[in-house]
Amino acid sequence: MPRFDTKTLVQGVLSGDRRMIAKTITLIESTLHQDEEQAQDIVGQLLDYTGNSLRIGITGPPGAGKSTFIEAMGLHLLENKRRVAVLAVDPSSKLSGGSVLGDKTRMGRLMALDDIFIRPSPAGETLGGVARKTRETMLVLEAAGYDTVLVETVGVGQSETVVADMTDFFLLVALPNAGDELQGIKRGIMEMADAIIVNKADGPFEEPAKQAAHVLRSALQLMKHHRPDWELPVLLISARTGLGIPEIWQSILRFQEIMVNNGEIQARRREQNLEWMAALVHEELARRFDSHPEVRYLLPELRRKVSDGKITAVRAATRLMEAFSAG
Secondary structure (H helix, E strand, O other): OOOOOHHHHHHHHHOOOHHHHHHHHHHHHOOOHHHHHHHHHHHHHHHHHOOOOEEEEEEOOOOOOHHHHHHHHHHHHHHOOOOEEEEEEOOOOOOOOOHHHHOHHHHHHHHOOOOEEEEOOOOOOOHHHHHHHHHHHHHHHHHOOOOEEEEEEOOOOOHHHHHHOOOOEEEEEEOOOHHHHHHHOOHHHHHHOOEEEEOOOOHHHHHHHHHHHHHHHHHHOOOOOOOOOOOOOEEEOEOOOOEOHHHHHHHHHHHHHHHHHOOHHHHHHHHHHHHHHHHHHHHHHHHHHHHOHHHHHHHHHHHHHHHOOOOOHHHHHHHHHHHHHHO
8 A cells, every 4th residue: 555654644534534544544453563663653643632432342142133233323323423433353253354344234324424434353363462453443533533432342252351441331232032141141241241232122032032131130130240330221122123222322321421420431441551551561572472582492392391291380481481581
């Protein structure tokens, strides 16, 4: 792609130029050293213009209808004069490029609208790498004037925690199947959630959805929510028909008002930034350790000795750290 100077890209982002926004995000996603340096310079200059959006994380088991919900919510937000960005965190698939990219055909009504920006995470990265690029992309979009950022987790394992740790409000999308649903949702995910929506609550699934909501509410009685000023709602929606979409948006706005007034959103973002810094330090140390010549030389032999029981894991780790420190 043709290179643009930093000033042009910064001005383009601040003016909301979609082409310049896309170019800047491409720089952020690049692994080339010169691109990384320029991207960090740009993000640094944009920092004073960030932090003004409402960041909403969205998770749920496969088949829960997250993409359909995101389209329905996106259209509702646009009707309410919001500018919306949709991002994904998915380190798992090099082929699909993430659910947002794979499901763009389901978001056809959103794609042509100027007030929404849809971007998948770069595929094939480590979870930490995807999280880093998603955070920086979010900052660029905030500087460009997008006031609502939807971050979808479409990977597995730790991706839910990563998304919860970069957003203000964490939403769990559940299926209308009470018995199987609780088995498919990890307790930790429910404890992180700020709201649970049971999707597909229309037609033949209306009664099962009501039952699922009842089971989920009962399960929540046994859990201590992490926000004492907020009572976690369990709402019925149909992303297909639009049922419940205005209600979940009003619930999110009530949450924002409460958390801004009690200072929790501001405190949470400060904590998130500190945790992000620590994670980046650990990530860089691990990268340097793995690429260290002496460590790479010693590692195969030490692995064999530990595997054969000829040396303890502690002794082997100490030797590797000594080699790394000496270099």
